[in-house]
Amino acid sequence: MTQVVHKFGGSSLSNAARYHAVANIIIGNSQLGDVVVVSAAGKTTDTLVKLWQAYQQHDSHGYHDVLQLLRTHQHELIDELLAAHQAHALQSQLNSELQRIAEQLQTNTLDEASLLAHGELWSARLLATYLQQLGYAAQDLDARQLLCVHQGQLLHLDNEKLCERHIARDKINVVTGFIAADSNQQTVTLGRNGSDYSATLLARYVNAKQVCIWTDTQGVFSTDPRKVADALKYQKICRGQANRLAQLGNPVLHAKTLSPLQGSAIKLSVRSSYDSDASGTEIVREGYCKHKRFLTTIEGVDLYRVSSLKVDELATLSQLIQHTIGHFQQQGVDFLIVPSAHSTLISRELGERGQLVESNLNGCALVSPNQYTQQGYQEMLACLEQLNLTIRFSHCDQDYALVLTDQIIDADSLGKVHRTLIGAHQQIAVIVAGLGNVGSVFLQQFTQQLARLEQHFEVKLVGLLRSRSMLFDPCGLDPQNWQGQWLEQAVPYQSEQLCERLNELDYEHKVVIDITASESFSGLYPDFVRANCHLISANKYAGTAPNSWYQSLRNELAERNLKWRYNTSVGAGLPINFALADLQRSGDEITRIQGVFSGTLSWLCSHYDGSQAFSELLFAAQKLGFTEPDPREDLSGRDVQRKLLILARELGLQLDIDDIELSPLMPESLAQGSWQDFLDNIALLDDFVGTHAQQAQKEQKVLRYNADLRIVDGKVKAQVGLVAVAQSNPLAGLSPGDNIFVINSRWYAQNALVIQGPGAGKEVTAAGVHSDLYWLIESLS
Numbered sequence: 138m139t140q141v142v143h144k145f146g147g148s149s150l151s152n153a154a155r156y157h158a159v160a161n162i163i164i165g166n167s168q169l170g171d172v173v174v175v176s177a178a179g180k181t182t183d184t185l186v187k188l189w190q191a192y193q194q195h196d197s198h199g200y201h202d203v204l205q206l207l208r209t210h211q212h213e214l215i216d217e218l219l220a221a222h223q224a225h226a227l228q229s230q231l232n233s234e235l236q237r238i239a240e241q242l243q244t245n246t247l248d249e250a251s252l253l254a255h256g257e258l259w260s261a262r263l264l265a266t267y268l269q270q271l272g273y274a275a276q277d278l279d280a281r282q283l284l285c286v287h288q289g290q291l292l293h294l295d296n297e298k299l300c301e302r303h304i305a306r307d308k309i310n311v312v313t314g315f316i317a318a319d320s321n322q323q324t325v326t327l328g329r330n331g332s333d334y335s336a337t338l339l340a341r342y343v344n345a346k347q348v349c350i351w352t353d354t355q356g357v358f359s360t361d362p363r364k365v366a367d368a369l370k371y372q373k374i375c376r377g378q379a380n381r382l383a384q385l386g387n388p389v390l391h392a393k394t395l396s397p398l399q400g401s402a403i404k405l406s407v408r409s410s411y412d413s414d415a416s417g418t419e420i421v422r423e424g425y426c427k428h429k430r431f432l433t434t435i436e437g438v439d440l441y442r443v444s445s446l447k448v449d450e451l452a453t454l455s456q457l458i459q460h461t462i463g464h465f466q467q468q469g470v471d472f473l474i475v476p477s478a479h480s481t482l483i484s485r486e487l488g489e490r491g492q493l494v495e496s497n498l499n500g501c502a503l504v505s506p507n508q509y510t511q512q513g514y515q516e517m518l519a520c521l522e523q524l525n526l527t528i529r530f531s532h533c534d535q536d537y538a539l540v541l542t543d544q545i546i547d548a549d550s551l552g553k554v555h556r557t558l559i560g561a562h563q564q565i566a567v568i569v570a571g572l573g574n575v576g577s578v579f580l581q582q583f584t585q586q587l588a589r590l591e592q593h594f595e596v597k598l599v600g601l602l603r604s605r606s607m608l609f610d611p612c613g614l615d616p617q618n619w620q621g622q623w624l625e626q627a628v629p630y631q632s633e634q635l636c637e638r639l640n641e642l643d644y645e646h647k648v649v650i651d652i653t654a655s656e657s658f659s660g661l662y663p664d665f666v667r668a669n670c671h672l673i674s675a676n677k678y679a680g681t682a683p684n685s686w687y688q689s690l691r692n693e694l695a696e697r698n699l700k701w702r703y704n705t706s707v708g709a710g711l712p713i714n715f716a717l718a719d720l721q722r723s724g725d726e727i728t729r730i731q732g733v734f735s736g737t738l739s740w741l742c743s744h745y746d747g748s749q750a751f752s753e754l755l756f757a758a759q760k761l762g763f764t765e766p767d768p769r770e771d772l773s774g775r776d777v778q779r780k781l782l783i784l785a786r787e788l789g790l791q792l793d794i795d796d797i798e799l800s801p802l803m804p805e806s807l808a809q810g811s812w813q814d815f816l817d818n819i820a821l822l823d824d825f826v827g828t829h830a831q832q833a834q835k836e837q838k839v840l841r842y843n844a845d846l847r848i849v850d851g852k853v854k855a856q857v858g859l860v861a862v863a864q865s866n867p868l869a870g871l872s873p874g875d876n877i878f879v880i881n882s883r884w885y886a887q888n889a890l891v892i893q894g895p896g897a898g899k900e901v902t903a904a905g906v907h908s909d910l911y912w913l914i915e916s917l918s
């Protein structure tokens with residue numbers, strides 16, 4: 138049974154390396170019985186069209202040259218891909234076909250459709266043979282055996298039977314796109330780029346689960362990503378909008394591609410054959426995703442006013458020129474947008490009913506949610522006028538608006554229009570994990586921050602998570618009343634359900650903000666990245682995970698162009714990560730970072746003078762929201778060790794946590810066991826600190842918990858631990874809770890660069906997380 142119908146366009150098969158890549162995609166993504174629809178390799182169809190034109194013009198030199206071109210290209214592909222004996226068989230078949238074409242050229246018996254069909258036949262045959270050579274059961278199939286047309290109509294029932302008969306369940310079926318046969322066994326074509334249509338038709342006939350269109354872009358974008366760098370890739374678009382784009386001549390899908398899928402649950406996706414790991418765009422049924430905004434360009438068209446346009450005449454005219462024709466009505470009058478290259482033919486066909494209104498037009502069209510189209514239309518007109526483009530005609534419909542201009546909309550202009558119409562209207566979905574000390578203050582600050590964030594684009598809080606429950610609403614939660622909603626609507630969840638919700642979220646951008654202290658939650662980051670989420674962490678676990686895991690997360694983020702911010706994981710709200718990044722960007726080389734990196738331990742050490750038990754101070758710090766959820770994480774020095782590792786990795790050092798020496802601020806024995814065990818033995822902590830403090834006092838020193846990383850002659854020495862410092866030392870004069878980062882570098886060798894300030898506390902930390910969120914949104918806009 139066929140599960141998936143894949144379709145590969147010409148650019149995916151342009152040379153031997155591409156065939157190899159396509160074969161790998163097929164091997165990795167299909168099973169026996171699946172169908173692979175192929176177009177003609179590279180520019181073969183264009184070359185065949187040239188041959189046809191030369192033939193019509195009786196240009197025998199021309200057509201011999203083109204035949205030679207075809208022969209060379211196909212021979213090269215065969216030679217590079219196949220072993221000698223298989224290559225020989227395919228080459229002799231090819232030679233006899235080319236010989237036959239040459240005879241038909243001589244005898245004036247060439248037929249256009251049969252000629253064009255050769256491109257797809259050659260691709261299918263070569264790919265199937267190549268798959269066989271790689272050891273896979275594959276066959277090539279001529280779609281004229283599967284798709285039959287009578288008087289322009291596909292014979293669906295017959296075709297289903299033909300597919301049942303010819304598509305092998307125990308092979309990969311490589312089928313020619315673009316072509317079908319009529320009831321006289323004559324070749325008919327399905328229009329330029331008609332292979333998409335072949336794929337969806339076959340999927341319908343064999344009741345496949347999915348159609349996957351592999352192309353040279355990563356999916357469907359808000360505009361042409363080759364021209365506009367900040368074009369947005371959409372994860373999902375709905376069929377109606379995909380159809381509209383195709384009708385407006387956007388090349389991403391062929392105009393008829395979606396029609397066979399009507400009323401079916403067959404999934405359709407567009408993916409890149411150049412980056413097969415990247416998720417593409419899914420084209421879903423109406424109502425299964427929100428409507429997006431698209432900007433598509435129009436080039437070289439003529440505008441016709443037509444009286445009495447007949448039913449189905451548009452389809453006939455499109456078939457005639459093998460091209461999409463745009464159509465709309467203004468005040469009951471029909472207008473057609475026809476590629477200028479085919480204008481004469483259309484004009485002849487329409488006769489007196491067709492009146493040429495304007496010729497040689499260019500322009501662009503906006504496809505958008507209905508409620509925005511009118512406003513978008515006005516904005517588009519204003520924007521194009523500002524760019525000094527001469528507007529010759531414009532039209533606004535329910536779900537799209539088009540403006541036809543004299544000039545071509547070049548990449549610069551397209552970028553500007555895109556920024557106004559689309560860039561400024563993006564939405565980001567925010568998911569906050571951790572609603573404790575810091576998380577709850579973060580949400581308090583959220584409402585105030587919203588106006589600032591929304592200068593860039595719309596921000597929606599869509600998910601809140603604690604360890605066992607979550608509250609999720611893709612349309613947005615009320616950040617001012619989240620507690621009420623939480624009480625009423627939060628539900629238990631497992632991580633798989635969370636990932637599913639994240640995957641389904643249909644926003645231009647998504648960010649998971651991790652304000653938990655959970656190692657297991659940070660273990661889900663790769664899943665979040667696969668769901669295309671940016672990351673912001675106050676949690677330190679991912680930043681200090683084993684280096685191989687950490688690097689692979691970074692690679693996955695980079696591949697998807699996703700960002701990860703974690704400024705608060707060191708120094709709470711202090712801009713330590715920014716400073717290190719800036720120094721390195723300026724070409725500086727950091728040689729040492731040293732100081733007090735724990736707000737908790739700073740607060741405790743500064744307050745401790747022996748008049749009060751250390752443990753009492755610890756509980757006070759815990760109440761203030763300074764400590765880690767389990768304060769032993771602070772006392773053990775692990776938390777500081779993590780911070781030093783995060784900074785080390787910021788410097789590009791490939792360290793792991795155990796590369797940093799550690800001496801704790803408590804007896805080792807207290808680190809074991811439960812929190813209750815710790816409380817039962819708390820006197821050991823008081824003794825430990827008391828003894829060290831007395832010793833320091835004898836030397837007229839005070840205790841501080843220090844972190845130190847030095848790079849000497851390329852060698853790294855990193856350690857964290859308790860130190861006794863003289864009263865004159867800057868570490869001694871710290872205000873309780875302050876962090877101090879002392880940075881030495883090439884430029885700051887003698888006089889260190891010092892960053893000092895509160896290094897813990899829910900308000901400063903929550904504000905620091907907001908700073909990361911603001912940075913992210915600003916950088917995305």
Ligand SMILES: NC(=O)C1=CN([C@@H]2O[C@H](COP(=O)(O)OP(=O)(O)OC[C@H]3O[C@@H](n4cnc5c(N)ncnc54)[C@H](OP(=O)(O)O)[C@@H]3O)[C@@H](O)[C@H]2O)C=CC1
Nearest residue numbers: 571572573574575603604652653654655675676766897898
């Ligand atoms: N406090 C500070 O000054 C600073 C803190 N940080 C970091 O901020 C983070 C949060 O600290 P803080 O707010 O004090 O911690 P809290 O203990 O107060 O809050 C932790 C929150 O995380 C939730 N949580 C725990 N495990 C999971 C999980 N697996 N999935 C989803 N949610 C989970 C908890 O939910 P539940 O209630 O259900 O357990 C709770 O809501 C820590 O990583 C800390 O290191 C960073 C800089 C400074």
Ligand SMILES: N[C@@H](CC=O)C(=O)O
Nearest residue numbers: 735736737764765897
């Ligand atoms: N316990 C931590 C809180 C922030 O990371 C500290 O005080 O450093």
